[in-house]
Amino acid sequence: MFGSPLTHQLLRVLSAMALLLAGPMIQAEEPLHLPETVFPELESILKQMEDESPEMLIHRARVQAAEANEKAQLSPKWPKIHLNLQMTNRSEFRDSNPTYQNTTQPFGIARLEQDLYHWGALDAQRDIGQFQKAISENNYAETYRLLTLRVRTLYLRLLFTREQIAYYRAESERYMQSLERSEQQAESGRITQDQLENDHLALEEANIQLERTTSEAEMLEEDLRLATGWQGPIDGPTQGLLQRFTELEQEEASMAAEVISSSAPPSLAYKNKEQELKIAEAQYVRIRAQNMPLLDFVTEAYQDQIASQGQDNIDRTVVAVYLRVNWNIFDGFKTKWDKIQSKAQQRALKLQAEHIAQKDKLEVDRLRRDRKLIERDINLWERRVALSENQVKRVQAEREKNTATESDLIAAENTLLADRLTLVNYRLSLFTNSTELLSIFGDDPFGAPKHSLEEPVQDVYDEDFYW
Numbered sequence: 001m002f003g004s005p006l007t008h009q010l011l012r013v014l015s016a017m018a019l020l021l022a023g024p025m026i027q028a029e030e031p032l033h034l035p036e037t038v039f040p041e042l043e044s045i046l047k048q049m050e051d052e053s054p055e056m057l058i059h060r061a062r063v064q065a066a067e068a069n070e071k072a073q074l075s076p077k078w079p080k081i082h083l084n085l086q087m088t089n090r091s092e093f094r095d096s097n098p099t100y101q102n103t104t105q106p107f108g109i110a111r112l113e114q115d116l117y118h119w120g121a122l123d124a125q126r127d128i129g130q131f132q133k134a135i136s137e138n139n140y141a142e143t144y145r146l147l148t149l150r151v152r153t154l155y156l157r158l159l160f161t162r163e164q165i166a167y168y169r170a171e172s173e174r175y176m177q178s179l180e181r182s183e184q185q186a187e188s189g190r191i192t193q194d195q196l197e198n199d200h201l202a203l204e205e206a207n208i209q210l211e212r213t214t215s216e217a218e219m220l221e222e223d224l225r226l227a228t229g230w231q232g233p234i235d236g237p238t239q240g241l242l243q244r245f246t247e248l249e250q251e252e253a254s255m256a257a258e259v260i261s262s263s264a265p266p267s268l269a270y271k272n273k274e275q276e277l278k279i280a281e282a283q284y285v286r287i288r289a290q291n292m293p294l295l296d297f298v299t300e301a302y303q304d305q306i307a308s309q310g311q312d313n314i315d316r317t318v319v320a321v322y323l324r325v326n327w328n329i330f331d332g333f334k335t336k337w338d339k340i341q342s343k344a345q346q347r348a349l350k351l352q353a354e355h356i357a358q359k360d361k362l363e364v365d366r367l368r369r370d371r372k373l374i375e376r377d378i379n380l381w382e383r384r385v386a387l388s389e390n391q392v393k394r395v396q397a398e399r400e401k402n403t404a405t406e407s408d409l410i411a412a413e414n415t416l417l418a419d420r421l422t423l424v425n426y427r428l429s430l431f432t433n434s435t436e437l438l439s440i441f442g443d444d445p446f447g448a449p450k451h452s453l454e455e456p457v458q459d460v461y462d463e464d465f466y467w
Helices: 005-032 040-052 054-073 121-187 193-228 241-259 268-291 334-400 406-440
Strands: 080-093 100-117 294-308 311-326
Touching: 040 054, 040 121, 040 193, 054 121, 121 193, 121 241, 121 268, 121 406, 268 334, 334 406
Parallel strands: none
Antiparallel strands: 080 100, 100 294, 294 311
């Protein structure tokens, strides 16, 4: 039955229709799961962040320094060349003729040294440079990851705070209108002075909240600019912000739900501690080699003059090739104590790594527990918003029948707006929780640096920097 040509043709048609219908859904699935795609302005800020953020520039400079240190640690693997030139002037006073003689003797020496065998210390020194560079690169990536999370939160909080400003400004205007009516009613004796004072207090409270929220928005914007180096405008969407927050939270939450059931990979702090442990182990190899016979290869050539009595000095050139053995047999137990200290440091680093792993697990567990509580808060405030919406409809109907006052309607509308803002605030908290989880689990498409750190140091500094 399923092998007939008609069935195959039907399946191809159905598949084509499914892909056609699913095309918009597939395209709409990605634009909602991260704020960079919901808010293109934020994507521009993050793109500039890696090049302009003071924190990123600091860690990039440290990576460049680590690259230079890596090359420096390779020095024992390469031959070292020394050149020394001298000019000596010598005056001699003698009892016999000639009683005085003044000579000028040039002297020059060139030496080539190559470390041959140091019991693993040369390889250990090379590895130390590589481990230190890995730590710097990890710190650069971790700074970008954490800064991305911070900038996202700052940006969304800024947009949310601006929504609060609009709410408190509208609330202040409503209370101003209500106060004008109350003053007229107080003059006619329809309300008491205490009721009028309550309206004054309500207006003052709304103005205080408006000023506090305005100040918070200014601080958030300054913090965002300081963190990213962004100098352009920060406008945000002009409408539909609360709906975008809702879509963002829902899509991000669904992504995070897929990863929270698995185990988180090791954090970069844990990886750095492992690199530090490797450095300590390599340092131990270098310490141990201090009491071992070290074998080096040396080639040197020097030229001078041999003074001869009664005639001109004779030029002399000497070329020597030899193997050199340096053996520090006893150094007063210094190497012994260095070994003990190195082993103690290794044990400390292992314990620190275990402690970091436990803290990482606790952090993921905390995010998971907080997530469940935030989801309950969202469910609670969704029900509160529904009740507030019903209350506004009832008061509006009563207002049309003149059984409710304008103040009653204002109070109901204010409660509804406040409940909606509270609900959005919890949605933002859930979004922050989701982005942290995605970032920790390595599933954040925007959580890793976009620029390569392989830029040669020569492209950063002047050509004559080394000389």
